[in-house]
Amino acid sequence: QVQLVESGGGVVQPGRSLRLSCAASGFTFSDYDMHWVRQAPGKGLEWVAVISYDKINKYYADSVKGRFTISRDNSKNTLYVQMNSLRAEDTAVYYCAKNSVVGVAGGVDVWGQGTTVTVTS
């Protein structure tokens, strides 16, 4: 079945770095744009970043631009996000998500279970 499994979350001090991974299975990973979405404790969803299926296009939320880098390895069916200069406000559950087969208008149709990042001194 289609599955996304995030890993790499943890507790980190402000200013430090962390890399999250998302292992995909059950679909042709290299055919789909992939997203990161986060949710701070008790808050709503915040879209973080997207990478196109061919790695050519990347877009970021203003809140993470210049600090986070999204990437993918299609040979390993894995999505990444490198998070540098972490701040307390980056504390959240981070979800990996697959763009819909429908395309741009389809939204995100598969989500991982999430991995928790806590930024604290």
Place this chain on the structure above:
Amino acid sequence: DIQLTQSPSFLSASVGDRVTITCRASQGISSYLAWYQQKPGKAPNLLIYAASALHSGVPSRFSGSGSGTEFTLTISSLQPEDFATYYCQQLNSYPRTFGQGTKVEIK
């Protein structure tokens, strides 16, 4: 950036009620809108895409409508499993902003 405003933010309803949630965009987004349902401690699930298309496996009591700047999600007859938080997301441009959410609770 496109802002999405959902109303209401909180809704108390009974099983069997008809429920409507509104999502307004700060600028026109054609039909590039999706709706998601999220239950506590779980990842969101896609309900509606392209403003009105029902995602595979989603019960037909869910429907979406609208275009341009105003959209609605309707649950025709609220079921116990529908008590959750609902989010709209615009798909017109990046950043792909979400609404602030509407929590549907049991009256």
